[in-house]
Amino acid sequence: MSTCTECGADVAVHDDAEAGEILDCGTCGTELEVVDTAPPTLERAPDLAEDWGE
Amino acid sequence: MSTCTECGADVAVHDDAEAGEILDCGTCGTELEVVDTAPPTLERAPDLAEDWGE
């Protein structure tokens, strides 16, 4: 279990997670990068500046 | 001037056309390949099997 930096929710990081892997927070959907695995630590992933919307 | 193989309309092939160039017929829209330039000769271009529609 780790904590989302955006919304503070718990985020389950699976056992074989590797540093650099991207997860989305199940609560707020923010993309989080696994920056460390022992213990699992998350940071907001760099925005992909997707073309979303108009 | 050359003739569209699909619809029979006249198709203007510009002067510096090269063999292999693709034109669309101004009448029927069929994609035509310039297979020869002197005189300009057109053939139906192979279908690109575009994902069109559903």
Add this chain to the structure above:
Amino acid sequence: MAVTGDATDEESATTTASVVGASGFAGGELLRLLAGHPEFAVAQATSREYANKTVGSVHPNLRGLDLRFSEPSDLDSVDVLFAAAPHGVAMEHVDAWRDAAGTVVDLSADFRLETEAQYDDWYDGHSAPEHLEDAVYALPEISRDDLPGADLIAGGGCNATATILGLLPLAEAGLLEGAHVVVDVKVGSSEGGAGGGAASSHAERSGVVRPYAPTGHRHEAEIEQELGLSVSFTAHAVDMVRGASATCHVFPDGPVSKTDLWGTYRETYGDEPFVETVAGGSGVYRYPEPKAVAGTNKAEVGFEVDPENGRVVTFSAIDNVVKGSAGQAVHAANVALGFAETAGLEQYGMHPVGSP
């Protein structure tokens, strides 16, 4: 103050025109087209319900026009009278209208059929059959030679127009003789006119594929009359406001190739200013598409051949309130009065456009 409703045009225009039923959908389009027409000056626009109100209060696109509705009972003499009232109204007033105007162009079904018997068969009879023989069917692609000088012109039905334009080249080439033809039409909600009850409310009418005329549509009568062919006709309401699209499934006697069909359609429409053939090609719009001609007097027609069984499928697309009514009427009037055929009808459609 808006730009539209251009004074210059109207000053130079010498032919006066009035519109009966001007608060309706077809009537509003007549006003739009006439207001931008170089030869016509609009005299009166009638509505019983909105008499004395500005036309812009009903048709927001015409807010720039300085014109108010008047009562149909107060019609003045005029060069051309365009009538866009429901079926039955024109029969009742045709004597008065022909007295008041040199040319009457009626958009209803009242003068489309040639004989009283047809009205007995398809409608509830006719109360002024003596005018039937004077009437010329408006569609210039069919009636161009009969229109000059005509003083009673009957605008075609919108579904009939779409169907006839799709099949006409085949008819002229003799390919419909003995052929078996299924016509499957998709239309927008403006076909129903400005009235509309529960079935045409936004909540009920949105998103439908509603078989509103499974069989027995009255436009079959016109199609049969103009093409000499009885068709199996079904119409569906789909989610658009403007547009009529007719898909005709034709089983000709012998084999026909797509190149033959290009020749056939070129033969019929090569010189037509308002018909475009679209049949395959590339891009997003490969066959006739109603939204591509919305707001214009253009018809798109096209075709494909079924390699399995030789079936010819034709497609045609029009804007029902322009090419299918108001535009066709103006086009016919242009021919009847000797104006340039395309006068007042040179609008381009739009791209992109949603569901006009």
Add this chain to the structure above:
Amino acid sequence: MAVTGDATDEESATTTASVVGASGFAGGELLRLLAGHPEFAVAQATSREYANKTVGSVHPNLRGLDLRFSEPSDLDSVDVLFAAAPHGVAMEHVDAWRDAAGTVVDLSADFRLETEAQYDDWYDGHSAPEHLEDAVYALPEISRDDLPGADLIAGGGCNATATILGLLPLAEAGLLEGAHVVVDVKVGSSEGGAGGGAASSHAERSGVVRPYAPTGHRHEAEIEQELGLSVSFTAHAVDMVRGASATCHVFPDGPVSKTDLWGTYRETYGDEPFVETVAGGSGVYRYPEPKAVAGTNKAEVGFEVDPENGRVVTFSAIDNVVKGSAGQAVHAANVALGFAETAGLEQYGMHPVGSP
């Protein structure tokens, strides 16, 4: 925290199910139906593009589900595997899938046809033809007797399903022998799947009546196989997301009355839990209407007779991603596994509803 994704159901459920292609349109519907199904517990949902993301990030209606996509290469053993990948993927993986799951229900076209020759004719051949003879066509209205115990089930095509359901009673009554049938279909944009290029952008795709398959649609093969009848088929894209509506114009040998047809349809569908006959009557919805069945596993079928020429017109409406794919698959699985036929498929449609 959302109500949906009900723990109770899943605890009591004893049959595990996984979905390949779960990020797609049909796959998303499979998840929705399985999540509410009393017998199934969802084990895995695959997506290569969205692996590790919550299913709610793709399917906003499933935000309440506590489930993340996994890689299709990481499939565990499971009781039932539902596959909703594009054509060609199932042929490639069918051996592995059948090893991993007692029952495979594939929604693609890969196992719908009975013979390799048909795949040569209509598709680009088949790479795993040895499985074809094991496959049962999913549509229970046709295959109910063959489904129990089937371990490879092939979901029907959505247009084929609509067409077959409309014509089946006529076929069973022998009215299609020698008959000549035109099928004119109107479909929504979800038929194209979640991919989509320029032609399916909102700006281009809105409001169309686009003849996207003028002739030669591959679903003709299924229709012919299941009904024993070759049809003249044309499909149009119209402005809706969900829905397929098939209008079939049939010219039977002898005269048929509407009362006969009511009998015929009752014969075929009287006991069918998911087929409703709607043919005339009163109100706004007198014939089959796709929006009335959106979100449900129901099909509406109906008909009319043309007094002019004896033509029978049939109408049928389904939701292409439910009755036309995911719902049909679950229905077939229910029959195959001996569950209640309607388990997990009892959703009502909505009224009013716009253009679902």
Add this chain to the structure above:
Amino acid sequence: MAVTGDATDEESATTTASVVGASGFAGGELLRLLAGHPEFAVAQATSREYANKTVGSVHPNLRGLDLRFSEPSDLDSVDVLFAAAPHGVAMEHVDAWRDAAGTVVDLSADFRLETEAQYDDWYDGHSAPEHLEDAVYALPEISRDDLPGADLIAGGGCNATATILGLLPLAEAGLLEGAHVVVDVKVGSSEGGAGGGAASSHAERSGVVRPYAPTGHRHEAEIEQELGLSVSFTAHAVDMVRGASATCHVFPDGPVSKTDLWGTYRETYGDEPFVETVAGGSGVYRYPEPKAVAGTNKAEVGFEVDPENGRVVTFSAIDNVVKGSAGQAVHAANVALGFAETAGLEQYGMHPVGSP
């Protein structure tokens, strides 16, 4: 024969319910929800216009239900009476209804406000003010503690519901004190009910962004009552049938961060079964979207902070005829009668879905 209208449920159900105004949009949704509810059995469904017709003739999604409309004057005694008639009808009949039923749930505005004075201010007075103090506002997110045992329940307005749910966490956190709030709402055509005149015809109503309540919307009264805050409210009709989306522009006194807001919303809605917070994230649906909750009793709420000026923008989306009326009513009845809160309200929404 259709699957829906499940006999088993109705047999086991022990609480009887009737619906007044069952031919309307909210009434139809009540029938749909009650028919699938494990605790309720529908006794009567009233309509004056359609008395004796099947409910399926009006609501095509309910064709499977074996139920006919009856006259509202023929109401029998029942456990719960749901009323979905226009404003004014409930005041007139409330005495009779409370005599006939242990619990009355009224969806109109007639019992939403607490005092007769408010009805004088915002409506045209009240003819049965003595019942006002008994009435409990239905929205369980606000009234959960007052509902158990309530025998007169007043369903909230749809726009008020959307607005209140978006702002409630801010109100509870004290962030609205002294704040200045602009509410800009977008709604679908089903808000207008099944009646509908020219302005709601498909041709006129399609595609609009129509400011139908520029100022002075009556729902302001409810919002003020429930949140203790007067808002600047404007509503626009947009092209959808179902859905209400409220964007609230809030200028709090001090700075607020997005993380604070996540905490605030979790505080309020962490245990709510029908509220989902959606505020950024990835994918196509990053903020509350009405179409994602169409057909369901869910509300989506979300927010963003303007870095320029500290403005908090909240978004909320509901289905106006479910969470905004029929679903809210059933939810409140569940709480009032001690049923499971989510009973009968576990439907998932759909994806993809067009413009429901």
Add this chain to the structure above:
Amino acid sequence: MAVTGDATDEESATTTASVVGASGFAGGELLRLLAGHPEFAVAQATSREYANKTVGSVHPNLRGLDLRFSEPSDLDSVDVLFAAAPHGVAMEHVDAWRDAAGTVVDLSADFRLETEAQYDDWYDGHSAPEHLEDAVYALPEISRDDLPGADLIAGGGCNATATILGLLPLAEAGLLEGAHVVVDVKVGSSEGGAGGGAASSHAERSGVVRPYAPTGHRHEAEIEQELGLSVSFTAHAVDMVRGASATCHVFPDGPVSKTDLWGTYRETYGDEPFVETVAGGSGVYRYPEPKAVAGTNKAEVGFEVDPENGRVVTFSAIDNVVKGSAGQAVHAANVALGFAETAGLEQYGMHPVGSP
């Protein structure tokens, strides 16, 4: 053969114009307007993707035009160059373009802001800032006096245009000083241009009320520059293709009456050929409505006063690809070159019309 692409006009036209980005949405509208413009003859239309194809293959409404796309690298000298490429392209090519053309009208954001610092703040900087001081903001309602003779013209943003036109009269009357303004915008899918990914597919984009720019929209920069006022801006995507509608909630210092506002708007727009004030009145269209101006260069503006708190609500509606881009550009060019202001821009909108 089609009527449009009128030879006569082009013969008499003496000013040549080319369009860069002609395969895009704004570029296509430029072609449509220029093709019907009495003063301009189109020389070239560029597209890299569709070079050598007919413009009609991309823009079906222009099938009648005898014109093919050419490469942007093959631009010839021309009187006026219109550029409608994405943000960033004009900065890169502006030197070459100004060499090739007497007047450059750029529709992108590249030259809208006055200083390099603004581009640092709101965009990713600017690569050709030396041209900024030459550029004139296109919107003639603001820049009419600066446009004559301008040789670099920067078309306004569509949302900025809608917002500015709604607020301009208040700004000129001094009513915005110290005022607090919330701008809530609703736009159609053509704002996104012809590209479009998953979020703009028909299935996902239909029926949304999607808060696509909750805060921080770049058009705030233009609005602030032109009105001298920082606004709180939020934009929503709704289900239409064309159209931008801006609702501005303004809290002026002192009380303002509706009559005052009529005076104020008349003051500003009394002589404007393309601005119509619509504020109450009767009929179906009482406030600005994007669909009423679709396809035209008109803006509708209107207002209402909230009796509760003195809030002024303004409404404005434009067609984003005409008044919001291509039409504004042509209008500005007309003023810059001394043509009649309304030349080529006299199209009427349509009624009825669905969701253009």
